[in-house]
Amino acid sequence: MDIEQILEERIFEALTALFGKRPESLQIQPTNVEFEGTHTLVCFPISKIAGKGPEETARLIGEYLLQHAGIVSKFNVVKGFLNLSLSDATWLQVFGNILSSPQYGVVPPSGKEIMVEYSSPNTNKPLHLGHLRNNFLGHAVAKIYEALGYKVRRVQIINDRGIHICKSMAAWKNFGKGETPASSGLKGDKLVGKYYVEFDRAYKSEIKALEEKGVSKEAAEKEAPIMKQAVDMLQRWEAKDPEILSLWKMMNGWVYEGFEATYRRMGVSFDKLYYESQTYLLGKDEVLRGVEQGVFFKKEDGSVWVDLTSDGLDQKVLLRSDGTSVYMTQDIGTAILRFRDFPNIEGQVYTVGNEQEYHFKVLFLILNKLGYAWARKCYHLSYGMVDLPSGKMKSREGTVVDADDLMAEMAEEAARQTQELGKIEGMTDSDLNALSEMIGLGALKYFLLKVDPKKRMLFDPNESIALQGHTGPFIQYTHARIRAILRKAAERGMHVDPGMKVNATVLDPSERAVIAKLYQYPAKVLDAAQTYSPAVVANYAYELAKEYNQFYQTIPIFSEEDPARLQLRIAFSNCVGDVLKKAMGLLGIDVPERM
RNA sequence: GGGCCUGUAGCUUAACUGAAUAAAGCAUCUGACUACGGAUCAGAAGACUCGGGGUUUGAAUCCCUGCAGGCUCACCA
Known part of the structure; x- marks a missing residue:
């Protein structure tokens, strides 16, 4: 039962009967609390059609509704507002x-x-x-x-790869003494977070030490041993070095256990988890396909770009000159993968x-350009x-x-x-x-x-x-x-x-x-x-x-x-x-x- | 500098597809348990809706402009 719709029909009937014409639409709104009634018809627009003042228009409609509509039990008019009470x-x-x-x-x-x-x-x-x-x-x-x-x-996408996790790994390796969630009594995510902070502290003191030896700030930021160690770990990770992979798996595992406990308490859950480490390569094919289709273009240095100037935006890089993916590339791949995994979804909310x-x-513009x-x-x-x-x-x-x-x-x-x-x-x-x-x-x-x-x-x-x-x-x-x-x-x-x-x-x-x-x-x-x-x-x-x-x-x-x-x-x-x-x-x- | 977003009582928020005296909560003050649960309810006080123009019978709402704050514009993620 749709009260608004019924009311609207009755009012249209009233208008036709009273004035012989009706507007395209009506303005019915909730009645302000200080007046009696629940629904209010705004009569200013109607008064033009009726050829009478707003108040008189409202009164005429109100009387008609009271007699003919059935559902209206009372009405009052304030200025051009017709306040209706339903029975x-x-x-x-x-x-x-x-x-x-x-x-x-x-x-x-x-x-x-x-x-x-x-x-x-x-x-x-x-x-x-x-x-x-x-x-x-x-x-x-x-x-x-x-x-x-x-x-x-x-779903969620878990950002499980990259330099940030390698920083925690490097710090744990240097200062952790084999500490685990079990040995420390810390939640896994807290433990890994602790070493991320630890990294930052060590990094800063190493930079300071180098600067005191006369190394420039920029050079120090690159030369700091712990940062070099983290970068090295990232490269070895990408090369699938078994030792690094197992450390990475172990520490990420701790984090997931910790997150899981937090999600449980929060009362949220997921049907499927996507990991960047598993999807980051997928967008690349799509981007190359886009180049073939002429949707994207390649610069002399080999980097791939999309031109969005016609959409009021600028040009965005999609593949670096060395052919590696950027964040956007991953997201393209992930989106497409999800529609393959769940062909019936009509859309995604991020x-x-x-x-x-x-x-x-x-x-979204890029996905559209790719024809999705x-x-x-x-x-x-x-x-x-x-x-x-x-x-x-x-x-x-x-x-x-x-x-x-x-x-x-x-x-x-x-x-x-x-x-x-x-x-x-x-x-x-x-x-x-x-x-x-x-x-x-x-x-x-x-x-x-x-x-x-x-x-x-x-x-x-x-x-x-x-x-x-x-x-x-x-x-x-x-x-x-x-x-x-x-x-x-x-x-x-x-x-x-x-x-x-x-x-x-x-x-x-x-x-x-x-x-x-x-x-x-x-x-x-x-x-x-x-x-x-x-x-x-x-x-x-x-x-x-x-x-x-x-x-x-x-x-x-x-x-x-x-x-x-x-x-x-x-x-x-x-x-x-x-x-x-x-x-x-x-x-x-x-x-x-x-x- | 370009783009997007936000600006409402002392504070936190509603209303933002244009309508009546801008609606709540917190805090402040006053009342209500011999009645079904007072983590409640009733009342008081508190707002030139950031400023200035404009459109309209009517603007917190739409348009222009200024001010304040935020985000963004990487071969980062």
Whole structure:
């Protein structure tokens, strides 16, 4: 049942009957809270057609609708705005539809398929706050598309080769004394990260020593023994030196184990992992094919370029003069490989920070030039940096917020506040632990997802850890309270099932408001998908919880004497709980039965 | 220098496919548990939507311009 569409049809009928003509489209918008009604028709554009003033036009339409439309029960006119109230019967019908569809807001599988890439870290450093935003965003977008009937393929590309990992290897070899995650008790990614830092320290002191001997800065940067060692390792890696390969495999293995633990706690997962070490050569063939087709061109020195000046960009190198690949080449190869691996996907969503906007613009243009029609369906889900109150996160200054530490702190804070409120009598330690995890992670995920992805955001630790106000735990709390009501109802023998008939005929304004909010859910999910913005769902869940809390505070449910109205309130609390759970589920956030 | 993005109460955010007195949260102040869970609710106070022009019956929203901040423009990844 599409209220907007029905209303639109009725209004068109009214316009034809009243004025003999109708505009192409209507402007119907939600009524501002200070006025009575839910839908507002903006009459300024219509008044021209009607040949009457906006107010009179609005009044005429309102009267016509009241008499003929059926679903309109009241109207008022403010300036050129026609505010309409729909009848309780209409709202009850809307609610009946929601109640009777357990899959409300979920589209059955459509056969469509899409790929979402997120995370994609380097393997020399542990995951940090920025990765959390990335992973939560990608994971949420994947969930949202699933709700719209898509089969979603979650992937990431792991940057497992290159000079950065060789730096950690060189430092470990020099200073590690055979240290392993097992011997040190450190998580694998932390251990490798430690040696990356170690490299930097040793490198700097070597440069300083050389400079003191009178070597120029530039020469010192190249001559520093540990850097020479790292470069040497990279060359030997490319030559498939078995000793280097086994060291590389061992250290990357540590990192993957460490990452895996972090992903598990974050609640994200992947269907397939791509490794640059396995894909970096693949783009080269495509680029050479492009040269044959005349899409790219070769310079005298042998380097290959693409000319994007006609697209308002410049020329980009695709193969170095020595024939080796650059980053772009790899990404071309990886994209094509993915479409071969998953032939049914209609497109790819790349969850990557906004510093790579130019890169993706170029990548998609190149894929298009190579003749891949799916290039148009590739989307760069670009998101802004996460700043700290002290400014940008900088690893050099040690201001990076570690993902594991942050999740642990959030769970601890949740545990502390839960204890303080003392509502969890009789819970076992393991239940309590799971609850703290749910609330802490819920607060963190919600905090990072409620902001429009494309905006740069500020991460204030004090604010992120708050559990009141516009937060995840606020919504979790609303859900828990609804579940408590349903338990009480069940004790009294009242149950909710989708097939039940709602006998109530009258609604309280606060009930109407909640039903109107519930009704918006599918449209919000669609909007979130089309704009690749989980923030839409996050803000919706908050609005629904807030609307319900207002109802809850004004209407004592169980003191209602009319059984039909009591039944309605139980049923509708149940629906709100379900939608909150679903909406939060799309964000990767669980909701508790009690808290 | 070229390109892209952002600028909204003290702070963090909504609204950005043009509409009414710009909507919330935090912080501040005032109220509400003999009632279903106060991690809640009600109320007060708080904004010339960065500045200046323009289009429009109507601009936070669209156009031009200036200012501030960010990202980017490698034979790096």
